[in-house]
Amino acid sequence: TQLLEQSPQFLSIQEGENLTVYCNSSSVFSSLQWYRQEPGEGPVLLVTVVTGGEVKKLKRLTFQFGDARKDSSLHITAAQPGDTGLYLCAGFTGNNRKLIWGLGTSLAVNP
């Protein structure tokens, strides 16, 4: 059973467009992380959100943690080809370190 549902599964957009990807669950997470993975590489951590309602910005990327800590979103403004990759969300459901992962959103930004 996949506890974290990511949508959309695939996204292909033109350079300069904005986009939002979602990470949803019926479970409450103590913290949630977003990663980007490029072909042939391991995931790279982008951000960790801990507090319900928290918003974090990383240049053109804006991350939001839902008030109930069950969902999160990633918004990219003016996407660039360098943003291409697999975006993964992952969360901790307790104080252990067993990360629960979504299947990811595969983003392609075309020049």
Added chain:
Amino acid sequence: KAGVTQTPRYLIKTRGQQVTLSCSPISGHRSVSWYQQTPGQGLQFLFEYFSETQRNKGNFPGRFSGRQFSNSRSEMNVSTLELGDSALYLCASSLGAGPLETQYFGPGTRLLVL
């Protein structure tokens, strides 16, 4: 500072064989976690080691085992390989073992079981 290294990068085995994968964490990192990544299941947690002790274990059969050495390097072993074990195996290291410690991933070992 060198990143997490995994060897080998690619591996082809046949059903019934066993395989050992190696992970060298970032210098100074004491925690190593292993994950299996497949297109259908995504990343799934295998186990975590901290200071040579297994701290957490995922829901994988006993064919999957691991260990950590005193220099924090880690190995995972899969015995009696099955076709479904074909996957990208990722190792991640972190300084400590707290839930908010940043994990740094290696490039993975891609295992193909024929």
